[in-house]
Amino acid sequence: MVNVGLIGLGKMGLSHLAIVNTHPAVKLIGVCDTASYLCSILNKYTGIEVYSNYRELLDHKSLDAVIIATPSRFHGEIVREALLRNLHVFCEKPFCLDVADGLELAELADRKGVVNQVGYHYRFVGSFNEAKRLLDAQALGRLHHVRVEAYGPVVLRPKGATWRAKGSEGGGCLYDYACHAIDIVNYLVGMPAAVSGTVLNRVFSRDVDDEVYATMHFSDGMTGMIAANWSDDSLRRMSTQVTLWGTNGRMIVDRQEVKTYIRPAAGSAVVAKEGWDVRYTTDFQNDVWYYLRGEEYSAQLDHFFRCITDGRRENISSFASATQTDRVVSAMLQNAGDAKRRVDAGITMPSQSRGRSGGFMSSVKGALR
Amino acid sequence: MSEEKARSQAMRFGDLREIIDLLDAAYDAGIHVFMCTTHDRIGEICAHVRLHPERYSKLEFYPCMPYAHKYANAVTEHGMIDALKRFLPTEGAFSALVRGGVSVATRDVEGMARLLIDAEMKMFSGLRTPVIFLQNVVTDLLLGMGVKDAFRIFSDHVRERYNAEPGFITMNLPHLLDVLEEIGIPNPVVCANINKIGFRMCGGIKLYEEEIASRRFRPVAMSVLASGAISPREAIEYVCRQKEIQSIVFGASSKQHIREIKQHIEEFDSRTKNGVAPVTSMHEASVV
Numbered sequence: 001m002v003n004v005g006l007i008g009l010g011k012m013g014l015s016h017l018a019i020v021n022t023h024p025a026v027k028l029i030g031v032c033d034t035a036s037y038l039c040s041i042l043n044k045y046t047g048i049e050v051y052s053n054y055r056e057l058l059d060h061k062s063l064d065a066v067i068i069a070t071p072s073r074f075h076g077e078i079v080r081e082a083l084l085r086n087l088h089v090f091c092e093k094p095f096c097l098d099v100a101d102g103l104e105l106a107e108l109a110d111r112k113g114v115v116n117q118v119g120y121h122y123r124f125v126g127s128f129n130e131a132k133r134l135l136d137a138q139a140l141g142r143l144h145h146v147r148v149e150a151y152g153p154v155v156l157r158p159k160g161a162t163w164r165a166k167g168s169e170g171g172g173c174l175y176d177y178a179c180h181a182i183d184i185v186n187y188l189v190g191m192p193a194a195v196s197g198t199v200l201n202r203v204f205s206r207d208v209d210d211e212v213y214a215t216m217h218f219s220d221g222m223t224g225m226i227a228a229n230w231s232d233d234s235l236r237r238m239s240t241q242v243t244l245w246g247t248n249g250r251m252i253v254d255r256q257e258v259k260t261y262i263r264p265a266a267g268s269a270v271v272a273k274e275g276w277d278v279r280y281t282t283d284f285q286n287d288v289w290y291y292l293r294g295e296e297y298s299a300q301l302d303h304f305f306r307c308i309t310d311g312r313r314e315n316i317s318s319f320a321s322a323t324q325t326d327r328v329v330s331a332m333l334q335n336a337g338d339a340k341r342r343v344d345a346g347i348t349m350p351s352q353s354r355g356r357s358g359g360f361m362s363s364v365k366g367a368l369r
Numbered sequence: 370m371s372e373e374k375a376r377s378q379a380m381r382f383g384d385l386r387e388i389i390d391l392l393d394a395a396y397d398a399g400i401h402v403f404m405c406t407t408h409d410r411i412g413e414i415c416a417h418v419r420l421h422p423e424r425y426s427k428l429e430f431y432p433c434m435p436y437a438h439k440y441a442n443a444v445t446e447h448g449m450i451d452a453l454k455r456f457l458p459t460e461g462a463f464s465a466l467v468r469g470g471v472s473v474a475t476r477d478v479e480g481m482a483r484l485l486i487d488a489e490m491k492m493f494s495g496l497r498t499p500v501i502f503l504q505n506v507v508t509d510l511l512l513g514m515g516v517k518d519a520f521r522i523f524s525d526h527v528r529e530r531y532n533a534e535p536g537f538i539t540m541n542l543p544h545l546l547d548v549l550e551e552i553g554i555p556n557p558v559v560c561a562n563i564n565k566i567g568f569r570m571c572g573g574i575k576l577y578e579e580e581i582a583s584r585r586f587r588p589v590a591m592s593v594l595a596s597g598a599i600s601p602r603e604a605i606e607y608v609c610r611q612k613e614i615q616s617i618v619f620g621a622s623s624k625q626h627i628r629e630i631k632q633h634i635e636e637f638d639s640r641t642k643n644g645v646a647p648v649t650s651m652h653e654a655s656v657v
Binding site for chain 1 (some may be wrong): 376447450506509510511512513514515516517518519540541543566567568569571572573595596597617
């Protein structure tokens with residue numbers, strides 16, 4: 001039995017609570033949140049032990065592991081406290097708002113030899129793993145471009161009172177949707193070496209970005225584009241899609257399906273069909289012991305617990321890999337402030353040439369006549 | 370269902386006339402039960418049905434509540450407390466909850482739950498709702514957390530206030546049956562994924578088949594086509610072979626699809642003589 005504590009009872013915390021509570025190899029020792037009314041109701045209806053101070057929970061003698069689902073700005077401090085007590089740690093994404101914190105904690109976790117994981121659940125979605133298998137087998141040949149898009153309805157009005165509306169607390173589309181998008185790119189093709197053209201726009205929010213656009217540059221010459229927008233209610237829930245182009249074809253992957261187009265001449269042995277092929281999530285389904293909102297939420301926690309019980313260290317979404325995502329985020333934040341290249345208004349129609357016969361514009365007009 | 374397909378369906382169902390046409394097609398094919406979420410758009414369908422009582426004299430609704438995305442998005446935007454405030458018709462119950470001590474808070478949870486159910490049921494006023502379902506995200510969240518009393522509170526209120534049968538949608542059928550039995554809800558109506566390939570049947574297809582054959586509950590099969598992975602004929606044949614299944618829910622994506630499914634149900638059901646009732650749903654994907 002793995003004895004687990006849970007800190008933070010927001011949306012993700014409650015979801016983790018339900019999943020952890022049903023895992024056959026796990027015992028939930030206690031939960032912690034600063035909202036006392038929530039804790040008292042939970043205790044009354046479930047009998048789960050509740051704490052208002054996370055240190056008290058961490059000091060619980062029998063604890064083996066902790067799940068941290070607080071607002072992002074508290075991650076660093078709580079993760080450090082947990083690691084100092086030699087606990088295995090699962091932390092929600094984004095890992096740390098300060099990259100230096102993240103690097104130090106990844107190193108500390110490594111030194112302590114504990115299992116460490118961050119909640120990038122797309123790494124546990126069957127279709128994305130199938131995409132990774134195909135890419136690792138070079139099914140698309142040499143990749144030259146990747147595009148990742150994440151759209152959904154989170155902020156649809158100019159209001160917002162939670163920490164998600166404050167940049168300093170880890171709010172904003174960049175820390176929320178775009179992080180998932182960046183992380184799945186890192187997972188599928190590796191971390192970009194540079195970013196450019198970052199745009200962080202507000203649509204409805206007062207203090208944070210609602211849409212994120214940027215170009216990614218990889219060390220092997222491949223380029224990529226990211227587009228994330230959490231003010232898009234044309235979709236019922238967050239929807240993430242990755243498109244990859246290679247010398248042998250193209251692949252489009254989302255939570256539901258993997259579409260491939262393999263060039264007839266490519267002769268790939270990996271993908272069965274040349275031309276277009278579509279395979280659905282039902283082909284890659286991994287059974288889980290408990291289902292809530294998606295297999296991936298159960299699968300990621302199951303992986304974390306199995307690493308603990310089996311003494312394995314092959315973390316799928318380790319602190320170190322989540323720190324790579326934080327580094328890309330940090331680069332985008334800095335890049336967004338960089339100087340822009342102005343479009344020179346005078347090149348095509350210099351004012352002094354207007355009205356004169358001949359010249360560039362009149363020859364264009366002449367050609368159109 | 371692919372995201373593209375879901376999107377194009379959402380586009381088509383944005384048009385109320387389209388939804389009503391499909392509802393009419395299902396109704397005229399002899400399917401008199403319509404299972405739906407409590408999305409705002411459903412309120413417009415309810416209003417249409419109320420306006421034409423003769424046309425829909427046999428129509429019954431199976432509401433599935435709550436429309437969870439509405440709450441999830443509100444929690445993200447406003448935080449837990451403010452989100453709840455927005456959905457409650459009166460301020461009183463809620464302020465007592467936040468102000469009061471533990472005893473007041475826990476006593477008022479039940480009252481608040483009843484108010485939330487009433488708010489969701491408003492749109493069905495004057496219509497027949499013989500079964501009222503708790504949506505799977507909520508059922509499975511409460512089930513996982515171990516808030517067993519919630520099922521009793523829901524069940525009591527639905528029976529007392531709406532004279533309806535409580536129903537529960539779940540992805541974790543065996544687990545839920547254990548808990549409903551433990552808290553004393555006998556012979557419950559439970560809607561779960563039941564399909565030939567075991568898609569989203571937590572505990573495994575074998576355990577599901579055993580539970581359906583041996584336990585006392587009224588199973589309603591959903592996701593029988595497993596997101597389109599099984600052909601309609603094969604899918605319905607499998608479900609009709611599970612002797613105890615009472616109803617099959619399927620998405621009404623087109624008139625042709627409705628007729629096809631209905632035909633398969635009639636064919637296989639007449640062989641097995643289960644008396645399986647087809648139930649149509651506008652958004653099977655969103656119920657799931």
